[in-house]
Amino acid sequence: MAANFEYYKIFYYVAKYQNFTLAAKALLSSQPSVSRCMQALETELGCRLFVRTKRGVSLTAEGEQLYKYVAPACEQIFKGEENIGGTLGYQNGSVYIGVTETALHCFLLEKLSSFHRQYPGVRLKLTSGTTPNTLADLKAGKTDLAVVTTPIREDSHFRVTLVKECQDILAGGSNYSYLKGKKVPLSEVQQYPFVSLAENTMTYALYKEFYASHGLILKPDIELATADLMVPVIRQGLGVGFIPRELVKKELEEGSIVEIEIEEKIEGRHICMVEDRQKPLSVAARHLIRLLKGKEPA
Template identity: 25%
Template sequence: MELRQLEYFVAVAEEENFTRAAERVHISQSGVSAQIRQLEHDLGTSLFDRSGRSTKLTPAGRAALRHARSALAAVDAVRQAVDEVNGLIRGRLVVGMVTACTVTPLFDALSAFHHQYPGVEITLLEDTSDRLMERLRAGTADLALISTAGTPPPSLESYEIIREPLVAAMPPAHPLCAEPEVTLADLTQHSVVSLPTGTGVRKVFDEACAAAGVHMEIAFQAGAPSAIADLAIRGLGVAILSDSLVAQHRPHLTTRTITDIPTEPVLSLSWSTTDNPALRQLIHHCHTSFSRPAPIPSPLPEPVL
């Protein structure tokens, strides 16, 4: 009995088809069939019922499947343990980030990690915070930069990066600029431009409006914070953003504190499990990158989305 025979056996059992199994393991169908026949000969019994349209496990095959999977998993665990000791981490990581959120320390961490572990393939994706959390919980993403309301994402491990209050941003000639600070009720007298639902900023804003019992007219929404700022600069509404992002658009935009929004958006690096040694190393690089002192002169603060 050979490990490759167990691999082919599991592939045929899961695909219920020799052709699809052969495509999955990247050898010819005749090669898979020959190895399965040899495995059946060694075990002294048939593992598959080949009489129907699809290939079904026999009772003996069903009994063997769980053990075959366990044997392959054990081999993977041995290989992974040795790779960790030797520093030969391999595999694939899916890293998510809030759409249009340019956070330089994350890119620095990815770059340092890639140079140390070039055998790990990294896929970077952008999405809303809500969908990124769903991906982490479903296991289709390994690590994500997520914005939430007030606290880091529940049921996930997180490293909080930054939190800051929301502000109203508008051109210097806007009527609200005459006030030292504004309330949600003041904003109801004007059009508002905002990020879409599913983002931390929008959730904080919507929850504050609901708590204050005010209805807000959202004139425009866009997934990129820079687009929100550009809309506000052109007089299409008051932008609801974090102050650090608006700072990049001064003097075209002026900000005012919104006094009755008690919750702050929180930008966190989140993950659901650290079973993957490559992920553990990437998290370590992220901790190092985000805790590193800013260079002189220091850049603008990173935006909270």
């Protein structure tokens, strides 16, 4: 195959923006040049990669298949170029971080603020998602480290460091104030509309097991993608749900959310930092990891 990396790099940008003109701008090239390169690539591969649309182009089935391989390869190369630029200092390096919403608001934001004050030239690139998705991105090499909440599945690729303890509480809106100060059995909690994270999250799995250990079945009335979305839903009185106390500290003080004590013990959880043992890291990423572990002054 005679196609060189430059063709695939151009293909990556055209597929990403689905537009030849925008790809040309990103590449500091011209639209005709980009079009010629893509025609040459299609000729060499013996298939069509794009079809024209009113707004630009879209990928053919063959183009979609090729993009699945080209995108992660290009992103890894771009990251490598950025990190090499940052190894001699902290002027133009980047650190890619995967984080869950709870870990972001209850721990990471404050640490990143401190890191940014020390190294203002380092670009911090965050992606948020569920714990399974965040760890999958780390394993695939899309991020340098992950900051998530327990529980997590064991994996020999990962080095896990517990960085902060957090405690979930059962919370309800002010319309549940009549339960404040009482000890409510979990079986009674089932009488109220229940707000939960989605079934594909580790938090859902944790509370499904928690309910089962007490002979009960978890039946959420409202399922949400992230923990921070639970706050306004609970505050509006749409149901009760288990949520980290620190995430609703302000609302508890204001009284717009109340803590509902239950008879059964809720085990404490941890925010943890996860590294890929096999992945080399830039100087900037290593210093951020040291800060998160408490081994570097904030």
